[in-house]
Amino acid sequence: DQQVKQNSPSLSVQEGRISILNCDYTNSMFDYFLWYKKYPAEGPTFLISISSIKDKNEDGRFTVFLNKSAKHLSLHIVPSQPGDSAVYFCAASGGANFGNEKLTFGTGTRLTIIP
Amino acid sequence: DAGITQSPRHKVTETGTPVTLRCHQTENHRYMYWYRQDPGHGLRLIHYSYGVKDTDKGEVSDGYSVSRSKTEDFLLTLESATSSQTSVYFCAITEQGSSPLHFGNGTRLTVT
Numbered sequence: 607d608q609q610v611k612q613n614s615p616s617l618s619v620q621e622g623r624i625s626i627l628n629c630d631y632t633n634s635m636f637d638y639f640l641w642y643k644k645y646p647a648e649g650p651t652f653l654i655s656i657s658s659i660k661d662k663n664e665d666g667r668f669t670v671f672l673n674k675s676a677k678h679l680s681l682h683i684v685p686s687q688p689g690d691s692a693v694y695f696c697a698a699s700g701g702a703n704f705g706n707e708k709l710t711f712g713t714g715t716r717l718t719i720i721p
Numbered sequence: 722d723a724g725i726t727q728s729p730r731h732k733v734t735e736t737g738t739p740v741t742l743r744c745h746q747t748e749n750h751r752y753m754y755w756y757r758q759d760p761g762h763g764l765r766l767i768h769y770s771y772g773v774k775d776t777d778k779g780e781v782s783d784g785y786s787v788s789r790s791k792t793e794d795f796l797l798t799l800e801s802a803t804s805s806q807t808s809v810y811f812c813a814i815t816e817q818g819s820s821p822l823h824f825g826n827g828t829r830l831t832v833t
Contacts, residue, residue, distance in 0.1 A: 648826050655821065705752075713763045
């Protein structure tokens with residue numbers, strides 16, 4: 607039972623345009639969400655997080671939006687750059703005070719930025 | 722890579738043989754984790770450690786054991802490797818149990 611779903615296995619976006627990666631979750635107890643980025647032959651790296659007390663968190667070109675009623679979050683990358691080509695994992699847990707042992711990952715979306 | 726080294730980076734082994742993967746950190750972080758990454762499953766937690774000699778099971782712990790005799794080293798052992806354990810294994814560390822994870826570069830294990 608996949609509690610965190612990334613329904614788009616892949617996404618291609620023109621350089622300079624906006625990339626939108628989506629993530630849905632089913633567990634209503636989840637209230638802390640993270641995005642990780644992974645390049646080939648490397649480990650994932652933390653990108654950005656959001657807790658359920660907010661509906662938006664921004665860090666440079668990266669913004670995460672959380673819609674609690676829809677159990678949906680999205681990562682926006684503006685403008686998209688070739689170095690953004692990677693696999694993006696969404697992850698969720700029962701709260702910022704809960705340990706990583708409770709973290710559930712999605713299956714990932716491969717983003718390709720077309721020059 | 723936050724001072725995390727995984728070894729070996731690649732390994733091919735036969736069914737039924739024991740295999741040990743090593744994770745070494747230079748950050749003196751308390752928490753260490755072993756994950757496996759498989760297509761269609763994302764990252765799944767195998768075992769984790771919250772201190773020297775303190776370990777616990779994750780979501781997919783069957784067939785795996787771990788040991789942590791020093792802060793810097795966390796070993797993952799496949800007691801008798803099976804083809805279903807062919808995967809990419811990632812070690813991760815954090816200073817606090819709820820902080821974002823810092824991952825190593827992975828070990829690709831193939832069981833034939």
